[in-house]
Amino acid sequence: MMRYRSYLITFLSICIVFGAWEIAGRIPVSYAFPTFTETIAAFWALLIKGTLFVAYFETLKPLVVGVLISAFVGIGIGLAIGLSRMSDWLLSPIFVVMQTAPLAALIPLLIMIYGIGLTSKVAVVLIMAMPVIVLNTGSAVSNTPASMVEMARSFQGSKRDIIFKIILPAASPIIFAGLRLGVSAGFIGAVLAELKITPTGVGDIITFSRSIADYPSMYAAIMSIILLAVIFLQVLERMEILLFKGRGRGHASEE
Amino acid sequence: MSNNTCDISNDNYAVTVRNVYKSYGDVKALKDLSLDFPRGQLTSLLGPSGCGKTTLLKIIAGLLPADSGEITVNGHPVTGPGPDRAFVFQDFALLPWATVLRNVAFGLELRGVSKSEREAIAEKYIADVGLCGFENSHPHELSGGMRQRVGLARALSVDAQVMLLDEPFAAVDEQTRRKFQEDLLNLVKHENKTFIFVTHSIEEAVYVSDQVAILLPRPSRVSEIIKPEGFRHKDADSIRRDPEYLDIVDRIWSSLRTYVE
Ligand SMILES: Nc1ncnc2c1ncn2[C@@H]1O[C@H](COP(=O)(O)OP(=O)(O)OP(=O)(O)O)[C@@H](O)[C@H]1O
Numbered sequence: 001m002m003r004y005r006s007y008l009i010t011f012l013s014i015c016i017v018f019g020a021w022e023i024a025g026r027i028p029v030s031y032a033f034p035t036f037t038e039t040i041a042a043f044w045a046l047l048i049k050g051t052l053f054v055a056y057f058e059t060l061k062p063l064v065v066g067v068l069i070s071a072f073v074g075i076g077i078g079l080a081i082g083l084s085r086m087s088d089w090l091l092s093p094i095f096v097v098m099q100t101a102p103l104a105a106l107i108p109l110l111i112m113i114y115g116i117g118l119t120s121k122v123a124v125v126l127i128m129a130m131p132v133i134v135l136n137t138g139s140a141v142s143n144t145p146a147s148m149v150e151m152a153r154s155f156q157g158s159k160r161d162i163i164f165k166i167i168l169p170a171a172s173p174i175i176f177a178g179l180r181l182g183v184s185a186g187f188i189g190a191v192l193a194e195l196k197i198t199p200t201g202v203g204d205i206i207t208f209s210r211s212i213a214d215y216p217s218m219y220a221a222i223m224s225i226i227l228l229a230v231i232f233l234q235v236l237e238r239m240e241i242l243l244f245k246g247r248g249r250g251h252a253s254e255e
Numbered sequence: 256m257s258n259n260t261c262d263i264s265n266d267n268y269a270v271t272v273r274n275v276y277k278s279y280g281d282v283k284a285l286k287d288l289s290l291d292f293p294r295g296q297l298t299s300l301l302g303p304s305g306c307g308k309t310t311l312l313k314i315i316a317g318l319l320p321a322d323s324g325e326i327t328v329n330g331h332p333v334t335g336p337g338p339d340r341a342f343v344f345q346d347f348a349l350l351p352w353a354t355v356l357r358n359v360a361f362g363l364e365l366r367g368v369s370k371s372e373r374e375a376i377a378e379k380y381i382a383d384v385g386l387c388g389f390e391n392s393h394p395h396e397l398s399g400g401m402r403q404r405v406g407l408a409r410a411l412s413v414d415a416q417v418m419l420l421d422e423p424f425a426a427v428d429e430q431t432r433r434k435f436q437e438d439l440l441n442l443v444k445h446e447n448k449t450f451i452f453v454t455h456s457i458e459e460a461v462y463v464s465d466q467v468a469i470l471l472p473r474p475s476r477v478s479e480i481i482k483p484e485g486f487r488h489k490d491a492d493s494i495r496r497d498p499e500y501l502d503i504v505d506r507i508w509s510s511l512r513t514y515v516e
């Protein structure tokens with residue numbers, strides 16, 4: 001019952017947003033702002049022609065590579081930061097700077113170093129996705145309940161056991177939250193890279209349709225990014241639920 | 256349990272603590288503390304809050320190093336945690352993501368015992384502490400008293416000779432507490448283990464202990480050792496009405512009350 005109600009509310013709020021969009025497009029707020037129905041039509045056309053699929057094949061390359069690297073390396077570095085004060089001092093500042101750095105200003109520098117190919121785009125995704133993953137993992141790991149670690153030590157658990165059987169499971173909900181934020185940031189990074197470095201993939205659709213004043217297609221492309229990001233995050237959440245099912249909601253701190 | 260052969264001199268004592276000092280920075284927690292723990296008996300550490308009871312217990316467990324002094328378990332100096340000791344934590348320290356079965360078996364899991372073997376042992380102790388049927392529950396589904404029984408079963412299942420209990424009953428209600436105290440007396444009687452038991456409660460200490468060590472506030476030393484012996488053989492209910500029991504409770508209270516003001 002509750003579940004249907006929450007679906008209903010979500011559906012209603014979507015209707016309100018799209019309704020407002022339709023009205024704003026019809027007024028029109030700006031000649032460059034298409035109505036919702038025009039956008040949907042353009043979206044359908046892009047889908048039928050296969051343009052979107054071809055585009056996403058390009059866009060997803062730096063995204064997938066960047067997010068995978070961010071996840072593995074990021075969790076590794078976060079673990080090091082959380083476990084040793086030394087690496088906290090050494091590494092944390094880098095990621096804090098990375099997180100706050102104005103990315104647009106860094107892109108010319110990246111192009112100078114890595115050229116305009118895939119590497120630069122992956123770098124943009126990394127800069128966007130990595131810091132939040134690293135910093136979340138780091139703080140989750142260093143906040144592992146001390147008594148659980150002490151318990152494992154008292155039963156002569158090895159360093160390895162303590163990391164894999166206590167620290168990582170205890171930190172995993174927060175690590176996953178970091179991953180989710182990292183993936184969303186990675187999406188932004190991937191599109192930004194296509195707009196700022198070389199227009200390929202979805203970035204190309206956006207740039208091209210704007211240049212020929214085909215605003216419905218431009219908005220359709222933007223909408224598709226949001227849609228994909230939402231689907232991706234949903235999948236991640238399902239994975240999380242599957243992975244941690246059985247453990248109580250509040251979790252690690254235990255009351 | 257195979258007995259150690261190289262501990263002839265300390266045979267009567269499972270654990271000895273000699274001239275132990277411990278400071279946390281400027282805070283002197285323990286100062287020249289010495290205490291012996293007779294084998295097969297229950298010794299309580301009783302003292303005002305913050306006097307260093309947990310610190311002493313963790314030093315014996317090998318979880319904290321002493322600044323100086325010597326601790327032996329079965330005649331062997333303590334350098335770290337060992338299979339001869341098992342700890343029961345005040346806050347239970349259960350894994351919230353693991354079932355009762357895995358939690359109870361976790362000590363054995365860390366010691367490398369195979370899955371089938373450790374689960375068979377865990378099942379036995381789950382039954383012993385009265386948690387049959389809860390094997391597949393998670394800690395958040397249990398009451399405080401049940402969680403502590405999981406912690407106790409985990410410590411029992413590694414079959415260590417020395418059990419270290421840090422205020423294990425502090426978080427449970429009074430009725431459960433009394434039941435636990437009776438269970439503890441039975442454990443001491445039937446399991447051939449040495450128990451070191453930290454508590455705030457004078458009544459509890461006198462009720463369950465063969466020996467009560469009273470610690471002075473920081474920096475902590477042993478001020479008095481009391482051995483309530485006269486009523487040990489009596490049954491659970493009459494102990495609490497025994498004149499010697501009441502007398503000892505009074506005596507401890509009068510020596511501690513000066514520190515409570
Ligand atoms: N990690 C620590 N860092 C600094 N001081 C500490 C630390 N652990 C304990 N202390 C101090 O050492 C003293 C003894 O602490 P301990 O926990 O051993 O006391 P306790 O007798 O177990 O107290 P309680 O009955 O409240 O549990 C306390 O004054 C406490 O403030």
Ligand SMILES: [Mg+2]
Nearest residue numbers: 308309310421
């Ligand atoms: Mg304490």
